[in-house]
Amino acid sequence: MTVTKSNLTLQQLSVSDIARLVKGELIGEGGLLVSGFSGIKEAKQNELTFLSNPKYEPLLRDTQAGVILVPRQISCPGKTLIRVDNPSLSFTQVVNYVLKGAPDYKPQGIHPTAVIASGAKLAPGVAIGAHTIIEAGAVIASGCVIYANCYVGHDTDLGENCLIYPQVVLREKVSLGRRVIIHSGSVIGSDGYGYVTVDGKHMKIPQVGSVLIEDDVEIGANVTIDRARFDKTIIGEGTKIDNLVQIGHNVIIGKHCLIIAQTGIAGSTKIGDHVILAAQAGIAGHLEIGDGAVVGAKSGVNHSIKPGEQVFGYPAQPIKDAFRTNAHIHRLDKYVELIKDLKKRIEVLEKQ
Numbered sequence: 570m571t572v573t574k575s576n577l578t579l580q581q582l583s584v585s586d587i588a589r590l591v592k593g594e595l596i597g598e599g600g601l602l603v604s605g606f607s608g609i610k611e612a613k614q615n616e617l618t619f620l621s622n623p624k625y626e627p628l629l630r631d632t633q634a635g636v637i638l639v640p641r642q643i644s645c646p647g648k649t650l651i652r653v654d655n656p657s658l659s660f661t662q663v664v665n666y667v668l669k670g671a672p673d674y675k676p677q678g679i680h681p682t683a684v685i686a687s688g689a690k691l692a693p694g695v696a697i698g699a700h701t702i703i704e705a706g707a708v709i710a711s712g713c714v715i716y717a718n719c720y721v722g723h724d725t726d727l728g729e730n731c732l733i734y735p736q737v738v739l740r741e742k743v744s745l746g747r748r749v750i751i752h753s754g755s756v757i758g759s760d761g762y763g764y765v766t767v768d769g770k771h772m773k774i775p776q777v778g779s780v781l782i783e784d785d786v787e788i789g790a791n792v793t794i795d796r797a798r799f800d801k802t803i804i805g806e807g808t809k810i811d812n813l814v815q816i817g818h819n820v821i822i823g824k825h826c827l828i829i830a831q832t833g834i835a836g837s838t839k840i841g842d843h844v845i846l847a848a849q850a851g852i853a854g855h856l857e858i859g860d861g862a863v864v865g866a867k868s869g870v871n872h873s874i875k876p877g878e879q880v881f882g883y884p885a886q887p888i889k890d891a892f893r894t895n896a897h898i899h900r901l902d903k904y905v906e907l908i909k910d911l912k913k914r915i916e917v918l919e920k921q
Contacts, residue, residue: 595651606663638659
């Protein structure tokens, strides 16, 4: 079950190999050599795919995939299946196994064009890419990889095994935990949006706080996280932030949250643990979103949300109420005709 360093395909893995790797139950022919991955609709005869949601089970009959990872209870005569507890997780295991043989593009050592201040502290084995700047007082722990054209500000510290992709800015006094991943173009620690209006002019309020990113957080591309006015803006352990998200000053986000693309969170709002904010959600400032709450896509939240509550719409309301309201909105043309008809009948009755 070896994979060549120069190849991302699965040419040396048979279906039986994959079944052993994921500890699955093989149904069908195990000798086929699998040479790639794909989605269930696009997969070819020599490729691996997976089915995790039972509602897509009809796609099994039409897929051309050579082998499919499926839940334990799924059957499909004539198809080669590997039954597992969690097909999506098992598919990830296979991909990760193959990626171990992929070319390694990470920077090695410290590039000669990197600019590192004399007061910075770098642990042995840290990798710094070309033209990256590390300011005085920065502390970078062992195992960290910082790609080209990044900026690490004064007194910023990175925990062990952080991965910082090209063109990331970490402003002064930002603190990263262990195993934090930040994708290209993100800015952590920019000034919060704070002004006071005096005689019709907007005067800047100093933003002298910092940002704390806890362990195992992943931050997507072009994310902006503002530093606190005082104290800290906090992103909790294990939280995953998608691309193009804006997080305002003094926001506190709990552990293991999912913040999806183009969401905006205004200042001083507190987000609980295991919260999901779907794409383009807008959260007003100084609110509390309880543990386990779910905010639907494109929702506008202007009031606090209780733990476990699911909301949707603008303004956001309990999801069942929102769906009922939307259903009525789609019937407005019929309601208008009904009102016109009733109005005519009332006029006739009044004349009588």
